[in-house]
Amino acid sequence: MSHTLINGQFADTIPFDDRGLAYGDGLFETFALQGGNILFRERHLARLQRGARRLMIDLDMAATNAELDLLSAQWGSDRAVLKLIVTRGSSGRGYGIDPLAPARRIVTVATVADYPASYYRSGIELALCQTPLAIAPLLAGIKHLNRLEQVLARAELTARQQEGLLLDSEGWVVEGSFSNLFLVKDHCLLTPLLDRCGVAGIAREVIIEQALAAGIAVLQQRVSLAEVMEADALFMNNSLIEAWPVRQFNGRQFDSVAWAARARQWLLMAGEAA
Amino acid sequence: MSHTLINGQFADTIPFDDRGLAYGDGLFETFALQGGNILFRERHLARLQRGARRLMIDLDMAATNAELDLLSAQWGSDRAVLKLIVTRGSSGRGYGIDPLAPARRIVTVATVADYPASYYRSGIELALCQTPLAIAPLLAGIKHLNRLEQVLARAELTARQQEGLLLDSEGWVVEGSFSNLFLVKDHCLLTPLLDRCGVAGIAREVIIEQALAAGIAVLQQRVSLAEVMEADALFMNNSLIEAWPVRQFNGRQFDSVAWAARARQWLLMAGEAA
Numbered sequence: 001m002s003h004t005l006i007n008g009q010f011a012d013t014i015p016f017d018d019r020g021l022a023y024g025d026g027l028f029e030t031f032a033l034q035g036g037n038i039l040f041r042e043r044h045l046a047r048l049q050r051g052a053r054r055l056m057i058d059l060d061m062a063a064t065n066a067e068l069d070l071l072s073a074q075w076g077s078d079r080a081v082l083k084l085i086v087t088r089g090s091s092g093r094g095y096g097i098d099p100l101a102p103a104r105r106i107v108t109v110a111t112v113a114d115y116p117a118s119y120y121r122s123g124i125e126l127a128l129c130q131t132p133l134a135i136a137p138l139l140a141g142i143k144h145l146n147r148l149e150q151v152l153a154r155a156e157l158t159a160r161q162q163e164g165l166l167l168d169s170e171g172w173v174v175e176g177s178f179s180n181l182f183l184v185k186d187h188c189l190l191t192p193l194l195d196r197c198g199v200a201g202i203a204r205e206v207i208i209e210q211a212l213a214a215g216i217a218v219l220q221q222r223v224s225l226a227e228v229m230e231a232d233a234l235f236m237n238n239s240l241i242e243a244w245p246v247r248q249f250n251g252r253q254f255d256s257v258a259w260a261a262r263a264r265q266w267l268l269m270a271g272e273a274a
Numbered sequence: 275m276s277h278t279l280i281n282g283q284f285a286d287t288i289p290f291d292d293r294g295l296a297y298g299d300g301l302f303e304t305f306a307l308q309g310g311n312i313l314f315r316e317r318h319l320a321r322l323q324r325g326a327r328r329l330m331i332d333l334d335m336a337a338t339n340a341e342l343d344l345l346s347a348q349w350g351s352d353r354a355v356l357k358l359i360v361t362r363g364s365s366g367r368g369y370g371i372d373p374l375a376p377a378r379r380i381v382t383v384a385t386v387a388d389y390p391a392s393y394y395r396s397g398i399e400l401a402l403c404q405t406p407l408a409i410a411p412l413l414a415g416i417k418h419l420n421r422l423e424q425v426l427a428r429a430e431l432t433a434r435q436q437e438g439l440l441l442d443s444e445g446w447v448v449e450g451s452f453s454n455l456f457l458v459k460d461h462c463l464l465t466p467l468l469d470r471c472g473v474a475g476i477a478r479e480v481i482i483e484q485a486l487a488a489g490i491a492v493l494q495q496r497v498s499l500a501e502v503m504e505a506d507a508l509f510m511n512n513s514l515i516e517a518w519p520v521r522q523f524n525g526r527q528f529d530s531v532a533w534a535a536r537a538r539q540w541l542l543m544a545g546e547a548a
Contacts, residue, residue, distance in 0.1 A: 004290055013287035014295065016278055016380050021288065021359065023421035024298025030367075055422070056429065081367065085295065088425075093304075093355065093384065095421065095428035095451055106290050110367065134408035135443055139422060146420035147297035147369065148329070148413060151362075154369035155330065169409055177369060 003075070004108040005067045018104060020087030023095065024145035026103075027051040031082040032239050033072055033109065038082060039271045040239065041068070043202045048086065051142035052103070057088050059103045067107045074109075081112040081240060085145070115241060120264070123247025123256055124162035126236070128225075129153040129177065132169040133197040141200040153177040162244065163236050165228070168197050173223040176236045179244070180204040181223075184233035184259045188217040203237040203267055210266035225250075235260035242267050277349070278382040279341045292378060294361030297369065298419035300377075301325040305356040306513050307346055307383065312356060313545045314513065315342070317476045322360065325416035326377070331362050333377045341381045348383075355386040355514060359419070389515060394538070397521025397530055398436035400510070402499075403427040403451065406443040407471040415474040427451040436518065437510050439502070442471050447497040450510045453518070454478040455497075458507040458533045462491040477511040477541055484540035499524075509534035516541050 004012055019025035029048050032039040045061070052059045064084065072082060085106040088097060131153040139146065149166070154177045157164050163176045174192050175181055180201040183190040189211050194200050211218050228234065233256035234246035245260035247253065278286055293299035303322050306313040319335070326333045338358070346356060359380040362371060405427040413420065423440070428451045431438050437450045448466050449455055454475040457464040463485050468474045485492050502508065507530035508520035517537035519530035 006290065012290055014290055016280065016286055016288055016359075016382065018295065019425075021292065021295045021361070021380075022302070022419070023425055024419055025422060025425050028296070055426070083367070085290075087295070093357070093386075095424045097425060097429050106295075108290065112367075131412060132410075134410035134413075136406075136408035136423070138405060138426060139408075144422055145296070145298055146422045148299060148418055148420045149410070150369045151293075151297055151299050151371060152329070152412060155371050 003071065003110065004106065005071055006106050007104060008063060008067055014104065014106065015090050017090045017092075018087050019089060019091055020085060020104070020145055024147070025055070026057065026085060026087035026145045027055065028083065028085045028143055028145060030239060031084070033075060033080040033082045035077050036072060038068060038072055040202045040206065043205060047143060047200065047202065048084070051144060052086065054138070054142055055088070055144065056097065056099060057086065057103050058099065058101070059086055060105075064105055067105060071107050071109045079112060080109050082107065082109045087145070112240060119162060119244050120260070121257065123245035123254070123260070124236070125160055126176070126234070126246045126249040127157050127161040127164035128250045129156050129164040129166050131156060131166065133166050133174050135168055135170065135196045137196050140197050141194050143199050150177050165249070167225065171225070173225055173228055174198045179236040179238040179241060182207065182235050182237065182263065183223065183228060183231040184256070185227075185231050188219065190219045190221070190223060190227070192223045193220050201237065202239050203242065206267055206270045207237060207243070207263050210270055233259040235263055237263060277345065277384065278380065279345055280380050281378055282337060282341055288378065288380065289364050291364045291366075292361050293363060293365055294359060294378070294419055298421070299329070300331065300359060300361035300419045301329065302357065302359045302417055302419060304513060305358070307349060307354040307356045309351050310346060312342060312346055314476045314480065317479060321417060321474065321476065322358070325418060326360065328412070328416055329362070329418065330371065330373060331360065331377050332373065332375070333360055338379055341379060345381050345383045353386060354383050356381065356383045361419070386514065393436060393518050394534070395531065397519035397528070397534070398510070399434055400450070400508070400520045400523040401431050401435040401438035402524045403430050403438040403440050405430060405440065407440050407448050409442055409444065409470045411470050414471050415468050417473050424451050439523070441499065445499070447499055447502055448472045453510040453512040453515060456481065456509050456511065456537065457497065457502060457505040458530070459501070459505050462493065464493045464495070464497060464501070466497045467494050475512050477513050477516065480541055480544045481511060481517070481537050484544055507533040509537055511537060
């Protein structure tokens with residue numbers, strides 16, 4: 001049984017002249033699939049559409065939705081990860097785009113191993129990456145396919161480190177290589193502004209909303225490394241890991257388990273309500 | 275007759291889980307093929323290897339060379355463009371890399387239309403692009419697959435404009451969307467430093483060497499827009515266009531034909547000598 005749909009057809013390959021391959025000219029989304037439900041589907045698709053508008057990619061949302069439905073129904077109730085890649089499709093040589101060219105959709109589903117319980121119970125070790133994130137406001141926030149910075153940052157981690165923190169080229173703290181960061185300070189949440197680089201995560205968006213609803217102040221602003229070092233707690237989040245407490249970062253120990261558990265609870269509640 | 279080799283086999287598709295598609299995790303080169311010869315082959319392959327080292331991609335150069343030989347021999351003597359894409363191959367989910375994973379090589383050859391003679395005889399109109407190039411020293415100079423900035427810049431050109439000039443996020447002049455820039459001032463050449471962003475073009479490298487050999491001073495430095503506006507002549511260059519004189523840029527007329535013709539002559543001479 002194949003688990004990949006390419007423009008609605010079961011297939012495992014794409015044409016070599018796809019612009020996603022040639023230029024990273026496209027977008028992606030990674031959804032958690034649980035009990036047959038695609039968690040935070042509308043939020044993911046809203047981000048995808050923001051990205052498509054930014055990149056001027058003409059995406060057929062009805063077809064996209066039908067393909068997500070088909071693959072998730074076929075998969076059944078086991079926990080899985082559903083990945084959607086949208087590219088500007090095939091083209092001849094050169095960067096020039098045809099605004100009428102149809103996008104190519106690649107949807108695939110795969111089992112996802114449970115993360116070790118210790119990550120949630122005791123926390124993770126977070127590396128401080130040397131790879132800087134370039135400041136690129138036009139591409140900030142959206143989940144495009146130009147991900148060499150994340151690949152290079154991820155390659156810096158040692159075997160004992162589960163995630164790495166990236167700074168922008170001016171030294172401001174931005175995000176993890178595959179997750180967003182929250183700091184806790186004096187019972188308030190703080191998370192880096194993502195107006196110049198970084199991916200605006202769906203879990204991050206949900207956590208901000210749920211914290212505010214619970215009467216907790218949330219600040220989005222430039223965050224310095226010194227502020228991270230002085231935080232009361234740190235946790236990393238995305239749609240699949242939910243929220244990982246940080247136990248160790250840059251030579252300091254943190255006690256982040258309770259706050260990460262709270263964020264995880266918010267994600268669970270919001271996911272059930274959706 | 276197929277004109278695409280993927281890891282040495284004639285084929286037209288790649289697996290959907292290729293990391294070039296997923297993350298732009300790879301490199302490319304575009305060679306001019308003329309009379310059965312791959313122009314500046316060694317220089318292109320040297321840049322490719324610099325890129326592969328920077329990205330920690332394990333590339334089989336013997337296989338790469340054999341595939342370039344096979345496709346160019348099959349093509350014959352017509353003028354063509356040979357494109358080589360190298361990706362980190364397939365992998366499971368996530369940014370993590372396997373340093374032992376073999377790269378995937380995609381080599382394809384296609385006819386290339388002659389550019390209009392007027393471009394060389396009268397010059398082109400150069401746009402001033404609003405899309406900034408992010409400052410990313412780790413990725414500067416090499417020809418990687420993260421090219422969304424070039425795609426967005428190219429999309430800014432009107433039908434009358436043949437190329438666009440890109441500035442970095444601090445406002446320094448860097449390059450064209452698919453070519454490098456030279457300024458002529460007081461019989462000296464000036465070209466932007468590419469230590470923080472931009473692609474170090476092969477034609478650029480050859481022009482610098484040939485100019486120096488001809489006793490002409492060449493400066494590589496930060497270049498301001500004001501310096502461009504005050505230049506005596508401007509030309510754009512890459513392996514396929516060779517050198518295009520700029521006739522019009524940002525409201526000013528330039529008389530660049532003689533200098534571009536000279537650069538083109540240098541490329542021709544160096545290509546024959548190689």
